[in-house]
Amino acid sequence: MSFSEERESRVQYTINRRQFLHTGVCLATAGASALLLPGASSAQKDAPVPDGIPSNGSTDPYPIPWLDRNRSHNQSPGPGMEPSNIYHFKGHVARCNNFTGMGTDNKGNRIAFGAPSTDFSLVRGEYFAARAPQLGTFCHI
Amino acid sequence: MPAGRFTISLDGREAVLEMKRLAVIDQPKWPAYDARVRPAIMSFRIVWKATGEKILIDDKQKHFRFEGYRAMAQAEATAEVPSLNFSWKSDPINTSNAAFAIIGNEVNGKYYDV
Numbered sequence: 001m002s003f004s005e006e007r008e009s010r011v012q013y014t015i016n017r018r019q020f021l022h023t024g025v026c027l028a029t030a031g032a033s034a035l036l037l038p039g040a041s042s043a044q045k046d047a048p049v050p051d052g053i054p055s056n057g058s059t060d061p062y063p064i065p066w067l068d069r070n071r072s073h074n075q076s077p078g079p080g081m082e083p084s085n086i087y088h089f090k091g092h093v094a095r096c097n098n099f100t101g102m103g104t105d106n107k108g109n110r111i112a113f114g115a116p117s118t119d120f121s122l123v124r125g126e127y128f129a130a131r132a133p134q135l136g137t138f139c140h141i
Numbered sequence: 142m143p144a145g146r147f148t149i150s151l152d153g154r155e156a157v158l159e160m161k162r163l164a165v166i167d168q169p170k171w172p173a174y175d176a177r178v179r180p181a182i183m184s185f186r187i188v189w190k191a192t193g194e195k196i197l198i199d200d201k202q203k204h205f206r207f208e209g210y211r212a213m214a215q216a217e218a219t220a221e222v223p224s225l226n227f228s229w230k231s232d233p234i235n236t237s238n239a240a241f242a243i244i245g246n247e248v249n250g251k252y253y254d255v
Contacts, residue, residue, distance in 0.1 A: 082205045083243060088250030092149055094156040094189040096214035101237030106228040120187050122147055122158045128251055137142040139158055
């Protein structure tokens, strides 16, 4: 792989990881308020190379590798399955799916909501990215 | 998630996630290639409460360990699609139910062996 190919590959990789936050294979994925842990300097986190790519990689969370095969960074929770959507992570996780409920539209029609794939997550804790521990809270809706 | 949109109890057994008037898209035919997209607005509140049933998953192959509880989860939401003059509001939160819910702590990846 030439330098330029390697560089291009790296750019693509960075974009793909950012897609976890910005596109969402499912309906949506919320953003983060990542904070550096004490001891990790802001220069370490943000120092860009001239073309704007962070020199230590993105501070976005790293996806679970075996969930990334189809560019889906999420799996609906279930018995025995990994709850977190983030790899190199330690922290709190709340997951749920398969909702049933009812509601009413503005014309008075009763419309149910929920399906086996209706899943939500709340993930809060420390994750490792850009060669440094990061703190953040994320949700999947 | 911006601060203030979620709470997790000190003992980690309860969590609330709430967002109001979140800009989303309405795309009923997703993932069809040409699925039409309409701007929409959504508000929701989800509550997790641990039950007494403990869960421990330790998967050495996939390098993750989860320790927590089965939970009860309930949700309420509103949705609007202004271009369709459509809006919808769920019944009160205590009328909904999730068939599967968990809450707890996980370590994975490089933190698994620490």
